[in-house]
Amino acid sequence: MGLLSDPNRRRALISMLTRLNAPICMLCYCAGVCWFMGLAFEPFTLRTYMSENAMGSTMVEERFPAGERALATAREFAAHKKKVGGMPVDWLVKTMQARGLEVFTQSFSRVLPFPDENKERYIVKGTNVYGILRAPRAPRTEALVLSAPCSPGDNNNQAVGLLLGLAHYFRNQIYWAKDIIFLVNEHDLIGMQAWLEGYHHTNTTGMKWTPLQGRGGSIQAALSLELSSDVITSLDIVLEGLNGQLPNLDLANLFYAFCQKIGVLCTIQGRLQRNDWDSVSGYSHAVQTMMLMVMKQASGRPWGDHGLFLRYHIEAATISGINSFRQYKTDLTTTGRLVEGMYRKLNNLLERLHQSYFFYLMPSLTHFVSIGYYMPAFGLLAVILLLRALDLWVQLVAPPARTEDGIAEIEQQSSPGVRSVLTPLIISHLTGAALYLMPVHFQEMAVEHFPVSETEAVVLTAIAVYTAGLALPHNTHRLVSGEGTEQGWRVLKLVAVLYLAVLLGCTALINFSLGFILALTMVPVAAFVTPDVPKVLSAIVFVILSPACTLLFSVFLFQELQDMPVSLQDGWMLYISVISQGILDHYLFGSLVYPLIALMVYPCWLLFWNILFWK
Amino acid sequence: MKLFHLFSFFAAYLVADSSDVENSVGQFFSSGHTNNWAVLVCTSRFWFNYRHVANTLSVYRSVKRLGIPDSHIVLMLADDMACNHRNPKPATVFSHKNMELNVYGDDVEVDYRGYEVTVENFLRVLTGRLPLSTPRSKRLLSDDRSNILIYLTGHGGNGFLKFQDSEEISNVELADAFEQMWQKRRYNELLFIIDTCQGASMYERFYSPNIMALASSQVGEDSLSHQPDLAIGVHLMDRYTFYLLEFLEDIHPASKANMNDLFKVCPKSQCVSTPGHRTDLFLRDPGSVLITDFFGSVRKVEITTEAINLTDPIQQQEESSVSEDANKEMYSYVDQLPVSEIIHQKPKQKDWHPPDGFILGLWTLILLVFFKTYGIKHLKHIF
Numbered sequence: 001m002g003l004l005s006d007p008n009r010r011r012a013l014i015s016m017l018t019r020l021n022a023p024i025c026m027l028c029y030c031a032g033v034c035w036f037m038g039l040a041f042e043p044f045t046l047r048t049y050m051s052e053n054a055m056g057s058t059m060v061e062e063r064f065p066a067g068e069r070a071l072a073t074a075r076e077f078a079a080h081k082k083k084v085g086g087m088p089v090d091w092l093v094k095t096m097q098a099r100g101l102e103v104f105t106q107s108f109s110r111v112l113p114f115p116d117e118n119k120e121r122y123i124v125k126g127t128n129v130y131g132i133l134r135a136p137r138a139p140r141t142e143a144l145v146l147s148a149p150c151s152p153g154d155n156n157n158q159a160v161g162l163l164l165g166l167a168h169y170f171r172n173q174i175y176w177a178k179d180i181i182f183l184v185n186e187h188d189l190i191g192m193q194a195w196l197e198g199y200h201h202t203n204t205t206g207m208k209w210t211p212l213q214g215r216g217g218s219i220q221a222a223l224s225l226e227l228s229s230d231v232i233t234s235l236d237i238v239l240e241g242l243n244g245q246l247p248n249l250d251l252a253n254l255f256y257a258f259c260q261k262i263g264v265l266c267t268i269q270g271r272l273q274r275n276d277w278d279s280v281s282g283y284s285h286a287v288q289t290m291m292l293m294v295m296k297q298a299s300g301r302p303w304g305d306h307g308l309f310l311r312y313h314i315e316a317a318t319i320s321g322i323n324s325f326r327q328y329k330t331d332l333t334t335t336g337r338l339v340e341g342m343y344r345k346l347n348n349l350l351e352r353l354h355q356s357y358f359f360y361l362m363p364s365l366t367h368f369v370s371i372g373y374y375m376p377a378f379g380l381l382a383v384i385l386l387l388r389a390l391d392l393w394v395q396l397v398a399p400p401a402r403t404e405d406g407i408a409e410i411e412q413q414s415s416p417g418v419r420s421v422l423t424p425l426i427i428s429h430l431t432g433a434a435l436y437l438m439p440v441h442f443q444e445m446a447v448e449h450f451p452v453s454e455t456e457a458v459v460l461t462a463i464a465v466y467t468a469g470l471a472l473p474h475n476t477h478r479l480v481s482g483e484g485t486e487q488g489w490r491v492l493k494l495v496a497v498l499y500l501a502v503l504l505g506c507t508a509l510i511n512f513s514l515g516f517i518l519a520l521t522m523v524p525v526a527a528f529v530t531p532d533v534p535k536v537l538s539a540i541v542f543v544i545l546s547p548a549c550t551l552l553f554s555v556f557l558f559q560e561l562q563d564m565p566v567s568l569q570d571g572w573m574l575y576i577s578v579i580s581q582g583i584l585d586h587y588l589f590g591s592l593v594y595p596l597i598a599l600m601v602y603p604c605w606l607l608f609w610n611i612l613f614w615k
Numbered sequence: 616m617k618l619f620h621l622f623s624f625f626a627a628y629l630v631a632d633s634s635d636v637e638n639s640v641g642q643f644f645s646s647g648h649t650n651n652w653a654v655l656v657c658t659s660r661f662w663f664n665y666r667h668v669a670n671t672l673s674v675y676r677s678v679k680r681l682g683i684p685d686s687h688i689v690l691m692l693a694d695d696m697a698c699n700h701r702n703p704k705p706a707t708v709f710s711h712k713n714m715e716l717n718v719y720g721d722d723v724e725v726d727y728r729g730y731e732v733t734v735e736n737f738l739r740v741l742t743g744r745l746p747l748s749t750p751r752s753k754r755l756l757s758d759d760r761s762n763i764l765i766y767l768t769g770h771g772g773n774g775f776l777k778f779q780d781s782e783e784i785s786n787v788e789l790a791d792a793f794e795q796m797w798q799k800r801r802y803n804e805l806l807f808i809i810d811t812c813q814g815a816s817m818y819e820r821f822y823s824p825n826i827m828a829l830a831s832s833q834v835g836e837d838s839l840s841h842q843p844d845l846a847i848g849v850h851l852m853d854r855y856t857f858y859l860l861e862f863l864e865d866i867h868p869a870s871k872a873n874m875n876d877l878f879k880v881c882p883k884s885q886c887v888s889t890p891g892h893r894t895d896l897f898l899r900d901p902g903s904v905l906i907t908d909f910f911g912s913v914r915k916v917e918i919t920t921e922a923i924n925l926t927d928p929i930q931q932q933e934e935s936s937v938s939e940d941a942n943k944e945m946y947s948y949v950d951q952l953p954v955s956e957i958i959h960q961k962p963k964q965k966d967w968h969p970p971d972g973f974i975l976g977l978w979t980l981i982l983l984v985f986f987k988t989y990g991i992k993h994l995k996h997i998f
Contacts, residue, residue: 060848173703
């Protein structure tokens, strides 16, 4: 007979499953964490390599000569920006036209749901200026984008200067097979979102913008420049985009290949690569770089202007110049040559970048871990949930022989089954909906009654709703008639565990970092909660492992990893601003982290909280 | 007396001369080929395969320079590099870096271009099975006195050549096409040159007579490209064809260089891969075959004031009888796919062990029998 259909063998398997469940779960958890930490160990990673044949090697001759002129343009731009007090639209239009581009502008406006305290804006009105360099001989079917943000103050002037210098140089060449669009966007991400929505004729975030008068073809790749100094010591590439999406690895490979060729120092996450992978400090350096990438990806926000392109399947990255205390400085001409080389190679593309990986983690710029290698870490954590679900199923089908009333209790168990599960589910999700809707919609009421600003009101309302959810179990029990039964909490836990497994699985597929971090904290909670554990201690552990506290710890860890540790007071202010940015990202760009946590993860956690207080 | 001697001497000389003319007439009509054709094919498209087009155009240039006219050349180019949007020097295709040699020039006649370069069209050109509406320039109108040069370049592998990223021609197909050409008397002698990765695999299966083949690399080796040009941004030529072109630049229509010199082109030190050649199907000795027999179109012209009687076929019959015998030998069918040889080639194991399962089973059996007979209590005596 087969393994599962033979009743004797089945009983043996089931008894083994029940006996060894807890040890296997612990083992899987440790294995998952170890696997994840091992990903940064260099022998387990692969060296990056160029996968796209059309881009081949760095075999082009870069001849960009006009770094000094770009600096002069940057200074002019800065002067005009100060004079106008914003974006010097007329000057930009005139300058781009003088360089032979087809220039167009787009104006946009947006009222934020609540004021953004980090960037100090509430009602945003702006103009994007872009010039199109038409390919001399090609049909206008494909395009490349080079963008620089127009930032307030003294930031990113040199980026705009370099952009205009490159535009002048590119216009004199005849080998362009794609149109090149030079874009200067105002109000960084908001302007970029307006431009992209106008270009692709979509309107997903409720922004108001004028339609674009001029268009290139379908955009194949985009680069965003961020340069705030005349000379730089290193170039940093930023890959993480909206919702944790990453561009094709070939773009990072291209950047690294040209850095090698031209001899510029290149970094990722702002950290230089080290060669001593076998020493402890070398390994911890790689782990820290990878953790930075994981945390940036998990936050779901675009970490550069490029982040919004990824949604339209346009491979994009941001290159930012860093000027630190090193002796060897790179001037603007060399940076221009690097960008020119990258664009000549992108020009050779025949299709969109698709040969290399879309899902990867990078412990350094030359090594990467692909999805096939990092997914098992999450899989091991998900297996814990499945084992627990199997265990519960076994317990439900063959109830433990602890009957007090004998037959009567067995009869009783069937009827409150559905109701005792459905009620906590509905109430938890209603709380989640409240957490999603109330902060933004009731901010005026909160501001009326409490002496706080709107942003603080929103965040504090969110925290209040979150904490109020903790009082729920007592309310649920008032609705359900009588105390919860033995059977009831098992059914609820089975449903909750499966729900969590599906939720985390789907999240990990799209945004592995978010799924993994949530799994790290929620899986132990989900696996070991029963009404029988000591209540006070486990309540404290629960709250520490809840999504909100995970976020708090992540904020402190993130600051620590960037070598900028914060005190408790500053950390708390940072935490508040992170929550407000998360909510804003959702309303402005469609980031999914906030609705995911509010509408799905938090209710799931509340279900487990319910189980804890079942009796 | 002296006059008589002079006269007899003169008469003898005349007689000798006339018989000499007869001899040379015989030789004139017994030479191998009377016309030359060339089929030059580039099978890959896309900008980064610039070098394949440059390869083909270099050979085209050499072949034209040595005398084969456009009407006798079938040139197939799968993509247009000269007018590609990415070409910084439009209307040119360079074969040397620093742009020394423009092989596109202003006198290029491409017969099959772009998507017309397919396996089907190539085979139809070779075998002559073209639709009636095909223009003359697209036909290979060779006869049994034609020497044909076939040059293929592109991306290839072990036993196949890739056409345009969508289909392949296998070495068996090619061999069969040549056999069809032989049976339809479409060639006198054939020179087959291929410059791809693992090119030698493409001539392994030839079985028709009078074919000489050269390849740029052996099976398992890659043919490498020669030099990148940074201004254009691509590799300009493949190594083998680059050195072939250099070699051919020294050949002029009256050159007496022979095939042995061609086999020496691009040794391993220059080419990195090992070029190969195959001459077992060829009747003549390669040392006696001139380069211009295939690459040029040399017309034999002998001026004579004598009147020659052509009613007697002089030496031609002897020669043709000899060649007929040789032909008759070649009529036997060669096994195209030596399946039996392949099947019987089992790899021999160096040291023979009995299979593992057998040993395990044997010991298990021995142990079982032992314990069944003597009981388990004897276990402690063993361990």
